[in-house]
Amino acid sequence: MTSRTRFALYQPALCAALMAAFALPMAANGAASLPAGSMPVNTLIGTQDEGNTYPGASAPFGLIQVSPSTDFYAGYRYSDKRIRGFGHSFVSGAGCWEQGGQLQVLPVTGSIGPGGDFDTKKADSFSYKKYGAEYTHDGEVGQAGYYKVKLTSYGGITAEATALTRAAAERYTFAPGAASGHVLLNLGTANERHSVIGSEVKVVDGNSVEGKIVTNSFCGGTKYATYFRITFDQPVTAYGIWNERGGFPNAKGPSQQGEGKPHGVWLTFDLKNNKAVTAVSAISHVDIDGARANLQAEGMSAGKPMSFDAMKAKSQAEWQRELSSVRIEGGSSDDRTVFYTALYHALLQPMTGSDSDGRYRGYDNQIHTARDWTYYEYFSLWDTYRAQNQLLALIRPQRARDIANSVLKIREEGGWLPRWGYANFETNVMTGDPVTPFLVDLWRFGALKGREEQAYAALRENAFGVPAFGIRPQGRAGNPSYLRQGFVQHDRTFMSKGMDTDPHHGASATMEYALADGALAQMAKALGKTDDAQVLAQRALNWKKVWDPSVTDAETGQRGFPRPRSEDGKWVSDIDGKYDPRGDQGFHEGTGWQYQWLVQQDVPGLAAAMGGQKQALHRLDQFFDYDALVADPAAVRKSWVVGPYSYYSQFRYNPNNEPDLHAPWMYTLMGQPWKTTTVLRAAETLFGNGPAGVTGNDDLGTMSAWYLFSALGIYPDAPGSGRFLLHAPRFARAEIDLAPGRTLRIDAPGAKPGERRFVQSASWNGRAQNQVWLNWEQLQAAGTLTYKLAPQPDTKGWGTHDRDLPNPPAGSTH
Numbered sequence: 001m002t003s004r005t006r007f008a009l010y011q012p013a014l015c016a017a018l019m020a021a022f023a024l025p026m027a028a029n030g031a032a033s034l035p036a037g038s039m040p041v042n043t044l045i046g047t048q049d050e051g052n053t054y055p056g057a058s059a060p061f062g063l064i065q066v067s068p069s070t071d072f073y074a075g076y077r078y079s080d081k082r083i084r085g086f087g088h089s090f091v092s093g094a095g096c097w098e099q100g101g102q103l104q105v106l107p108v109t110g111s112i113g114p115g116g117d118f119d120t121k122k123a124d125s126f127s128y129k130k131y132g133a134e135y136t137h138d139g140e141v142g143q144a145g146y147y148k149v150k151l152t153s154y155g156g157i158t159a160e161a162t163a164l165t166r167a168a169a170e171r172y173t174f175a176p177g178a179a180s181g182h183v184l185l186n187l188g189t190a191n192e193r194h195s196v197i198g199s200e201v202k203v204v205d206g207n208s209v210e211g212k213i214v215t216n217s218f219c220g221g222t223k224y225a226t227y228f229r230i231t232f233d234q235p236v237t238a239y240g241i242w243n244e245r246g247g248f249p250n251a252k253g254p255s256q257q258g259e260g261k262p263h264g265v266w267l268t269f270d271l272k273n274n275k276a277v278t279a280v281s282a283i284s285h286v287d288i289d290g291a292r293a294n295l296q297a298e299g300m301s302a303g304k305p306m307s308f309d310a311m312k313a314k315s316q317a318e319w320q321r322e323l324s325s326v327r328i329e330g331g332s333s334d335d336r337t338v339f340y341t342a343l344y345h346a347l348l349q350p351m352t353g354s355d356s357d358g359r360y361r362g363y364d365n366q367i368h369t370a371r372d373w374t375y376y377e378y379f380s381l382w383d384t385y386r387a388q389n390q391l392l393a394l395i396r397p398q399r400a401r402d403i404a405n406s407v408l409k410i411r412e413e414g415g416w417l418p419r420w421g422y423a424n425f426e427t428n429v430m431t432g433d434p435v436t437p438f439l440v441d442l443w444r445f446g447a448l449k450g451r452e453e454q455a456y457a458a459l460r461e462n463a464f465g466v467p468a469f470g471i472r473p474q475g476r477a478g479n480p481s482y483l484r485q486g487f488v489q490h491d492r493t494f495m496s497k498g499m500d501t502d503p504h505h506g507a508s509a510t511m512e513y514a515l516a517d518g519a520l521a522q523m524a525k526a527l528g529k530t531d532d533a534q535v536l537a538q539r540a541l542n543w544k545k546v547w548d549p550s551v552t553d554a555e556t557g558q559r560g561f562p563r564p565r566s567e568d569g570k571w572v573s574d575i576d577g578k579y580d581p582r583g584d585q586g587f588h589e590g591t592g593w594q595y596q597w598l599v600q601q602d603v604p605g606l607a608a609a610m611g612g613q614k615q616a617l618h619r620l621d622q623f624f625d626y627d628a629l630v631a632d633p634a635a636v637r638k639s640w641v642v643g644p645y646s647y648y649s650q651f652r653y654n655p656n657n658e659p660d661l662h663a664p665w666m667y668t669l670m671g672q673p674w675k676t677t678t679v680l681r682a683a684e685t686l687f688g689n690g691p692a693g694v695t696g697n698d699d700l701g702t703m704s705a706w707y708l709f710s711a712l713g714i715y716p717d718a719p720g721s722g723r724f725l726l727h728a729p730r731f732a733r734a735e736i737d738l739a740p741g742r743t744l745r746i747d748a749p750g751a752k753p754g755e756r757r758f759v760q761s762a763s764w765n766g767r768a769q770n771q772v773w774l775n776w777e778q779l780q781a782a783g784t785l786t787y788k789l790a791p792q793p794d795t796k797g798w799g800t801h802d803r804d805l806p807n808p809p810a811g812s813t814h
Contacts, residue, residue: 045690057145063166073099082132086170099218144344146162155177158172162312171278210228325395345701377422388704394445401447404443435462487545514601547562583648590648613671637685661706713785749789758789770804771805
């Protein structure tokens, strides 16, 4: 998703305290070797200050997640005091309000009946706002594949969770003195702002419950269904169902409730012989048979629910296989934890959408089958096309192929390519044309082999047309104006099919379209679509159509900025007749200062528009507050992160949002690579081993992927280019498994986390690497990239000559 709701105040003292509050015990760093295994992860990173990650358990790219929910809209916030329950579906790091949390389960003790602790005569006795449990961070554990927390209410209950791809397990260990305990399954509520439209539940036998929950999801999006089955390892001794009239003992259903109605089940267990109750669960977006099949395939063993410890061991072994495919050397335990947690977060999504039998629910709401491949869901393309997509293509090529195929299936079954696909529907959240750079990069990286023509046809349709009014996707809603005049008109009254639409943010939409056109032009040329390639290459320059050379920033004196235009071609002004490039009018989640750099496809043209390369570099210095960073990297907490996590009304780099994530490498593309290093080392201070250790919403792994590239020493250049720009790594050595038998090695013996070291020279497989990039084919062939680093930059050395740059600005001097 987006970074839309990053509204929490940034409090440096609180964040520092939270980041230092805990750290998981970590394995010692490798010295002479890079051992596989023992890759440390702290899933509590990002659970404070709008990181919006969840601490609970999931498998890599898992369909099901089990994690605690507090009163926070996104699920769990570290500073909250009570846990309402453990939900079974979550999105990691998104910024919109509805983010899962369906099927809230909470273990409790006490009497259930008339006048009891849970008074069956009073419906509000079964409200999570009343029965939510207090908990302690003491002993809280968040590891890859395992979560543990102590509930201090109800006599003290230890809750644990683990998960495989399509099934999960929870273990609730009650206090020694408890003779009986209950488990509450709340179907009527999900996360704080994730409304339940309808639910159905049935107690099906002595230890199982199944049902269906329909939610109205994601930035006001449409409805989708989650089917579930949950089985316990102990027999149920009593049960009942509650609704808006109270509780009904011995009712087993089926029971249905509508929108906003209280609804749930309690199950009672005899604890005399065993204080631990294990629940094994599975969900499906297809039907109840899918949930049953998923439970049978991954949650059962020899006809019984898999033991918690067995599932935990399997889950953690799977995660260690995933995490150990990238091995780093150097740095402290905290450094390694931050790195591997970022890798963990980047490998959570997109999420598996097909059940164990291959069936999935498509965007036509029909059931389809993925044979010999995995169908994926949840595509936050506006975010992930900038970094996470390229990371997965690099280190998970088979998954990248299935991801590409899933996106094409969305087009085939839903009528149009997605923008932000949630479960099996298009949300129309965010703007621009993110699917084009997303798919073009996957094509460039080989993930569309054999489907190039199919993909190009879908992308061309999207780039040259508009979806029919009668289907949900909005596509390039600004195309009529863009194709006619070269820019998306700015029109806040334009009718939208969802929360967002391109004409509401005409200037930024134009720049996103132009970037996408530049990417698609390369694909068209490679496929022999000569006429299209020429048209698209020309359209890639349409960013100039929203560049107003007369706009001046009063404080800095910089002249020339992107600016929205109305449909008649006139420049849009503020109500006083003026235009401020620090304002957000015409830009989606940003300002003209931040979006001005979104021109990777035409760096020479951008530099010229800014008055030449020297002036463009000076503007970059102002944008990053460069002199302050040189003096103290921690200055970013004053210069960049200002007050609320906001991306409006400021002119500096915004590390909390996506549109200018690539901006540090604009220095490299203009011949000053040492400044890229200075900015990256400063930005990395915003990532730490604590709850506030993610900068802004993680956005389905996007910010984490950005950090990984920053730390490794490579970063994807313009979409479709196939180039990866080079910069000084954070760690002394890294090994990245690309595919069976191929490993990319990155050596930088002089690197020290927390200290600036600048590239003095680079080599690729023993030969001097003077160019500031490697292409995809070189990386895929594998080999060793070696950096020689120095404490001080050489301002006339590596990467400073025109011949070293992919597209040097005309008349540049270094």
